[in-house]
Amino acid sequence: xxxxxxxxxxxxxxxxxxxxxxxxxxxxxxxxxxxxxxxxxxxxxxxxxxxxxxxxxxxxxxxxxxxxxxxxxxxxxxxxxxxxxxxxxxxxxxxxxxxxxxxxxxxxxxxxxxxxxxxxxxxxxxxxxxxxxxxxxxxxxxxxxxxxxxxxxxxxxxxxxxxxxxxxxxxxxxxxxxxxxxxxxxxxxxxxxxxxxxxxxxxxxxxxxxxxxxxxxxxxxxxxxxxxxxxxxxxxxxxxxxxxxxxxxxxxxxxxxxxxxxxxxxxxxxxxxxxxxxxxxxxxxxxxxxxxxxxxxxxxxxxxxxxxxxxxxxxxxxxxxxxxxxxxxxxxxxxxxxxxxxxxxxxxxxxxxxxxxxxxxxxxxxxxxxxxxxxxxxxxxxxxxxxxxxxxxxxxxxxxxxxxxxxxxxxxxxxxxxxxxxxxxxxxxxxxxxxxxxxxxxxxxxxxxxxxxxxxxxxxxxxxxxxxxxxxxxxxxxxxxxxxxxxxxxxxxxxxxxxxxxxxxxxxxxxxxxxxxxxxxxxxxxxxxxxxxxxxxxxxxxxxxxxxxxxxxxxxxxxxxxxxxxxxxxxxxxxxxxxxxxxxxxxxxxxxxx
Numbered sequence: 001x002x003x004x005x006x007x008x009x010x011x012x013x014x015x016x017x018x019x020x021x022x023x024x025x026x027x028x029x030x031x032x033x034x035x036x037x038x039x040x041x042x043x044x045x046x047x048x049x050x051x052x053x054x055x056x057x058x059x060x061x062x063x064x065x066x067x068x069x070x071x072x073x074x075x076x077x078x079x080x081x082x083x084x085x086x087x088x089x090x091x092x093x094x095x096x097x098x099x100x101x102x103x104x105x106x107x108x109x110x111x112x113x114x115x116x117x118x119x120x121x122x123x124x125x126x127x128x129x130x131x132x133x134x135x136x137x138x139x140x141x142x143x144x145x146x147x148x149x150x151x152x153x154x155x156x157x158x159x160x161x162x163x164x165x166x167x168x169x170x171x172x173x174x175x176x177x178x179x180x181x182x183x184x185x186x187x188x189x190x191x192x193x194x195x196x197x198x199x200x201x202x203x204x205x206x207x208x209x210x211x212x213x214x215x216x217x218x219x220x221x222x223x224x225x226x227x228x229x230x231x232x233x234x235x236x237x238x239x240x241x242x243x244x245x246x247x248x249x250x251x252x253x254x255x256x257x258x259x260x261x262x263x264x265x266x267x268x269x270x271x272x273x274x275x276x277x278x279x280x281x282x283x284x285x286x287x288x289x290x291x292x293x294x295x296x297x298x299x300x301x302x303x304x305x306x307x308x309x310x311x312x313x314x315x316x317x318x319x320x321x322x323x324x325x326x327x328x329x330x331x332x333x334x335x336x337x338x339x340x341x342x343x344x345x346x347x348x349x350x351x352x353x354x355x356x357x358x359x360x361x362x363x364x365x366x367x368x369x370x371x372x373x374x375x376x377x378x379x380x381x382x383x384x385x386x387x388x389x390x391x392x393x394x395x396x397x398x399x400x401x402x403x404x405x406x407x408x409x410x411x412x413x414x415x416x417x418x419x420x421x422x423x424x425x426x427x428x429x430x431x432x433x434x435x436x437x438x439x440x441x442x443x444x445x446x447x448x449x450x451x452x453x454x455x456x457x458x459x460x461x462x463x464x465x466x467x468x469x470x471x472x473x474x475x476x477x478x479x480x481x482x483x484x485x486x487x488x489x490x491x492x493x494x495x496x497x498x499x500x501x502x503x504x505x506x507x508x509x510x511x512x513x514x515x516x517x518x519x520x521x522x523x524x525x526x527x528x529x530x531x532x533x534x535x536x537x538x539x540x541x542x543x544x545x546x547x548x549x550x551x552x553x554x555x556x557x558x559x560x561x562x563x564x565x566x567x568x569x570x571x572x573x574x575x576x577x578x579x580x581x582x583x584x585x586x587x588x589x590x591x592x593x594x
Contacts, residue, residue, distance in 0.1 A: 274345035281319035352382035394487035
């Protein structure tokens with residue numbers, strides 16, 4: 001009973017952030033009702049603050065050598081840490097998912113100067129409107145001195161060219177050796193050099209860069225056979241966007257995200273293998289239609305996966321089904337524990353690419369970064385893959401524009417199917433009414449910029465934490481430098497390009513399209529039309545002034561913006577604003593399905 005009373009006093013004191021003991025800690029029975037108001041004990045940030053305060057109290061008690069007090073404080077700390085992880089899991093799995101979706105949809109609908117069709121697309125794509133997804137069990141936290149020891153050995157390995165490079169010196173191989181670490185590598189060109197078989201050389205080369213082929217005794221013959229199955233799966237439905245080129249692009253981007261930032265040095269070998277594998281297979285056998293389309297048409301996949309993350313479940317299931325094919329399992333030498341861990345990471349990461357879970361995923365990471373030591377490894381890897389999946393607006397204008405054209409064609413094909421079935425068109429799927437530039441500006445503003453900013457913040461927070469731990473133990477002694485963010489200037493430039501193409505408000509918002517792409521005219525420039533808008537349209541064949549010819553666009557330079565600290569697209573920094581509006585703007589995607 002004495003220990004119980006002491007623990008209750010410790011809990012009350014932990015909520016007090018002042019340097020001295022407050023009247024509340026003195027069990028004052030005469031305090032007013034207002035004085036009894038306490039912060040929400042279920043708020044992860046308040047719990048984290050309590051832990052810090054309890055640690056300070058523990059040190060103070062140790063200096064007085066009070067054994068009983070020390071024991072109670074140690075128990076309190078243990079309980080609080082365990083409670084924090086449980087509460088975080090419960091919040092994500094229940095109320096959080098629903099409330100955050102409501103907040104996100106409210107935020108999107110209240111934004112001014114954004115076309116209704118764009119708002120509908122953002123809401124339909126990035127919020128979970130039908131079912132929530134069951135959350136996985138929390139994996140271990142980012143606190144391991146062993147990882148710090150491994151860090152110094154990885155820095156060289158992840159950036160240098162492999163010494164085990166194959167004898168093959170084909171143009172595709174040479175391109176990989178020279179440009180694999182290039183953020184703006186032209187994956188379309190690489191795909192052409194491989195004869196539309198990008199994974200057979202790419203996946204093996206990426207694994208060699210990290211020494212994983214030798215580490216896990218990967219069977220190269222089986223690896224080639226498996227990559228062939230993945231390529232065939234991606235190209236099964238002839239999708240303009242969700243095909244093998246997209247899979248290769250996401251794999252290369254994932255590699256660049258963990259290698260250029262140094263994040264790979266803090267990952268275990270099996271985690272790197274699992275994340276790269278997840279990136280390669282994350283959209284295999286994509287049907288070129290969205291989850292909502294499958295649900296509305298009651299497709300066989302919908303019946304199989306019970307309306308929940310239909311495509312994402314199919315991708316991961318197909319990828320593991322390929323491993324059962326004869327001579328197609330390159331991971332047959334992995335131990336049972338390694339294979340089980342790899343599968344657990346892959347399943348969670350691929351399911352995390354479901355765009356309807358975007359706002360929930362962003363909000364959870366924002367909350368976790370209040371105390372970086374609480375961020376778990378699987379959550380971090382899932383965010384990396386999600387950002388790589390929607391990253392094409394962070395590449396050069398030429399690449400981004402090509403990806404957008406392909407994506408819009410895929411959307412329009414779905415719209416054609418919906419029309420033939422007598423269904424209403426999904427957002428951005430109507431060939432004659434879709435506003436492409438407006439949708440891209442909204443996608444960049446509300447999804448890409450906040451997501452990439454958060455990803456950079458996560459890298460900085462976790463790597464700084466590990467660096468401090470390594471310095472404290474003497475296993476490593478360097479001054480941490482914030483990660484480079486090559487995507488900032490690209491985002492600013494691409495948004496500017498799309499903004500120039502936005503249809504002026506006093507013109508009829510018509511977006512003619514031919515074969516899924518905006519019909520372009522080669523007359524006067526956009527700026528002239530915007531500054532001198534026509535007062536009357538003489539014919540319905542007049543093209544909107546927001547369209548530029550491809551020759552005009554390609555003649556413009558791709559020089560990055562000189563903005564400091566990244567693109568200033570949002571009026572408020574989502575990192576510093578805790579309101580639903582600000583956090584809701586941390587999502588994104590016009591490179592992903594609606």
